[in-house]
Ligand SMILES: Nc1ncnc2c1ncn2[C@@H]1O[C@H](COP(=O)(O)OP(=O)(O)OP(=O)(O)O)[C@@H](O)[C@H]1O
């Protein structure tokens with residue numbers, strides 16, 4: 070059991086010998102060399118690694134947006150070769166519809182899923198509140214700041230309640246204070262659902278604060294360097310000695326491989 074009391078006996082996502090080489094204009098870029106990993110239902114697993122190592126590529130492979138050049142990704146035994154309603158993605162660049170209102174953007178996934186209008190409204194309303202944008206529900210997305218757009222993207226992916234949420238640096242554009250609030254809210258949301266979260270971040274602090282496990286990646290072509298279990302109860306104390314010892318260890322490694330933030 071994880072510390073939020075979920076049944077984590079069943080394997081949800083099975084990544085086996087996954088590899089990806091991009092081929093463009095006769096030039097090969099090997100992004101992912103070889104990744105194998107099992108992720109249990111209800112787990113929050115974060116991936117951290119050097120800039121450009123292949124994190125977004127990995128998420129797109131799990132989302133079924135691009136095909137692998139080696140290996141497989143399966144969810145509950147089904148191959149993830151196409152996108153599906155069981156997986157929701159928060160993109161690094163938001164991927165919002167700028168001319169639609171916040172409300173309409175958040176309702177989009179529900180619309181596609183055929184959820185009736187009244188229910189759509191209500192569910193969207195809840196998630197808009199959750200990310201603190203109720204005053205902006207009718208604003209057009211292009212009018213918002215980067216951090217606000219990011220919150221719309223988060224609400225839009227969570228409102229559909231997919232079994233697996235794929236988050237690509239979802240809090241990267243937020244100021245430190247909003248970021249901490251969103252992290253705490255994500256833990257609350259997780260505590261009350263059985264959603265599996267795959268979370269990419271550049272922040273070691275964020276990874277330790279949120280994750281059941283942290284997968285540390287090598288530089289490109291990427292592979293798993295280390296998998297770290299974090300059994301501590303949530304909410305976690307950022308000032309605890311063990312928190313900071315672990316943080317320093319991961320940071321030292323990433324700095325050697327070329328990186329990055331706190
Ligand atoms: N469509 C593409 N065609 C060719 N090469 C690509 C394509 N998308 C990504 N790459 C290359 O693959 C490598 C991994 O890219 P990816 O975006 O997955 O890295 P990342 O770890 O998410 O980077 P960042 O830390 O900047 O978010 C990079 O060298 C990138 O230039």
Ligand SMILES: [Mg+2]
Pocket residue numbers: 124125126161237
């Ligand atoms: Mg990326």
